[in-house]
Amino acid sequence: MKSTMLKNISFILIFAFLFSACEKAPPKQGGGKFGMLDSGNPEFAAIEFFDHIYHSSNIKGAIKVSTPKMQRLLRSYHTNKGVQRHVLNMRFDKVTIQPKSRSAGRNEFAKDAQVSLFFEGKFNDNIFKDMRLVKLVKIDKSWKVDSVSL
Numbered sequence: 001m002k003s004t005m006l007k008n009i010s011f012i013l014i015f016a017f018l019f020s021a022c023e024k025a026p027p028k029q030g031g032g033k034f035g036m037l038d039s040g041n042p043e044f045a046a047i048e049f050f051d052h053i054y055h056s057s058n059i060k061g062a063i064k065v066s067t068p069k070m071q072r073l074l075r076s077y078h079t080n081k082g083v084q085r086h087v088l089n090m091r092f093d094k095v096t097i098q099p100k101s102r103s104a105g106r107n108e109f110a111k112d113a114q115v116s117l118f119f120e121g122k123f124n125d126n127i128f129k130d131m132r133l134v135k136l137v138k139i140d141k142s143w144k145v146d147s148v149s150l
Helices: 002-021 042-055 060-064 068-077 080-088
Strands: 094-101 112-123 126-139 142-148
Touching (some): 042 060, 042 094, 068 142
Antiparallel strands (some): 112 126
């Protein structure tokens, strides 16, 4: 009886260990209105850049998806609020970002791209809508934000 109970406990422990080891990491959500943008698209990189600026606690994520020129500019303002105020001239408490591409697809062969992004959000209980044109450059195999027009 004791050996049967020991076998049952061993079986339960092994099963629990294997089951817990199979837990998957959550997949990274795509960008855009319905989360369908692929991470290889310039639209995804542009949205990711602004998402880090408006929804993260620091600018490290935005710096990772920037060209060296934009990285220097972001670092000079140190914080998300500083970048929002001085670089982008857009401050939001809560914001949604929608892309509208200026290209006809086929971005896998392009070396640069321009993406229009539409912003709708609140700041101090006022609703603001704005648009920015983002210029991106393909470095190695990933898109990097090079400039943002006001």
